[in-house]
Amino acid sequence: MKQITCYIDFVSPYAWLAFEQAPRVLEGLSYQLRYKPVLLGALLKQHANPGPAGIPPKREWTYRHVTWLGHAQGCGLQMPARHPFSPLPLLRLALACSDDGHVNRFTADAIFRHVWLGGQDANDPARLSALQELLGEQIRPDSQEQAKALLRANTDEAQARGVFGVPMFEVDGKLFWGLDGLPMMRAYLDGDGWFADGEWDRAASCASGLDG
Known part of the structure; x- marks a missing residue:
């Protein structure tokens, strides 16, 4: 049985789309898929990457694209009332x-649906309270500080492993990024x-044209 780790942040629409699609792509395989929340903003900052929301024309395209993909996949996706938003309350709740x-x-699933279905404010206090009630007995007593520590540890681990965005799937030390990386992971x-045949390493060994 293969062990697959999926690094996620609920602020990413592609993380929701990949979360929904992964079981279909991996159908018929013996695997365990584990979800590890991380802070996407810290991963982007490490590489001075503003993310698609930081480039206005790309922001517009991204929102159109992911909304269409939600329609095409049949899982649905409506942009929340504001985006990007601080994902910290949701990450810590998870x-x-x-x-x-x-x-x-x-x-x-509960948190992704809270964000990406319905087009509402992801951090609305009343909605967060309802989400917390839904998760109910899963929430561990006095877990607030532990949740913060786990998020820091998860994000530090992701950075150390070379995770630069979400969703990122790790299996056998190999990283597969994004919704469109799922078919490649399935092929592996x-x-x-x-x-x-060694193409994995050869492809990445191309000299950078940005050096010098």
Whole structure:
């Protein structure tokens, strides 16, 4: 059984789309998929990346694209009332349901749906209260400080492993980024010869034209 880690931040629409799509892409394989919340803003800052929301024309395209993808996939996606928003309350709530930095699919699904279905304010206090009630007994008593520590640890681990965005899937030390990285990961898990022939490393060894 393959162990797959999926790094997520609920502020990312592509994380929601990949979360919904992954079980279909991986159908028929023996695997365990674990979800690890991280702070996307810290990953972007590390590489001086403003993210798509920081480039106005790209922001408009991204919102149109992800909304269409939600329609095309059949999972739905409506932009929340404001975006980007601070994901910290949602990340900490998710990790309040954890004792090891991972969250189960029910928890992740509830929070993704809270953000990406309905077009409402993700951080509206009344809605956050309702979400907390939905998660109910999964939330561990006196977990607030532990949740903060887990988020810091998860984000530090992601940075150390080379995670630069979300969603990012890690299997056998290999990183597959984004919704459109899912077919590539499936090919790897199916034993595609491209990986065995060393193309994975050769492709990344191309000299940078930005140097010097």
